[in-house]
Amino acid sequence: QVQLVESGGGSVQSGGSLRLSCAASRSTIMSYQMGWFRQAPGKEREGVAGITRGHNTRYADFVKGRFTISRDNAANMVYLQMNSLKPEDTAVYYCAASTSWTNTLNTYDYTHWGQGTQVTVSS
Numbered sequence: 001q002v003q004l005v006e007s008g009g010g011s012v013q014s015g016g017s018l019r020l021s022c023a024a025s026r027s028t029i030m031s032y033q034m035g036w037f038r039q040a041p042g043k044e045r046e047g048v049a050g051i052t053r054g055h056n057t058r059y060a061d062f063v064k065g066r067f068t069i070s071r072d073n074a075a076n077m078v079y080l081q082m083n084s085l086k087p088e089d090t091a092v093y094y095c096a097a098s099t100s101w102t103n104t105l106n107t108y109d110y111t112h113w114g115q116g117t118q119v120t121v122s123s
Contacts, residue, residue, distance in 0.1 A: 002027035002112050004095045009117030016085050016121070022078040022095030022114060033098045034071055034078045035110055038091035038119075045094070047105025049080060058103045063089075085121045092116040 008020040020036065035050040049069035050058045057069055068081040078095055096110035 004114035006095045006114045006117040009119045011120040014123050017083045020080040024076040030073045035096045036080045037094045040091040087121045087123045090121050
């Protein structure tokens with residue numbers, strides 16, 4: 001069973017950038033589709049970006065053109081580069097792994113989750 005640990009969160013001003021990292025252990029991420037999700041206070045967890053085993057990517061409309069997901073299978077790492085951050089991007093961001101073979105951003109398709117990292121964007 002893969003274990004996931006996120007890092008890289010923090011506080012930035014609107015328009016700033018952050019790079020989130022997800023370190024996997026106990027299993028190789030090559031066996032999984034990977035995704036980033038977020039959950040703001042009082043809101044449901046939502047998909048942000050996903051990347052398949054073949055490096056095909058998918059983004060939620062609200063981050064297209066601003067966020068980039070990538071994976072380094074050799075290093076067992078997944079990244080989320082976040083640019084042009086907005087206050088509405090404030091949330092806890094989670095890395096997740098799925099055994100699905102579709103490029104999904106549905107939370108129920110992901111079975112392994114990290115503990116999350118807080119991102120706060122101030123105006």
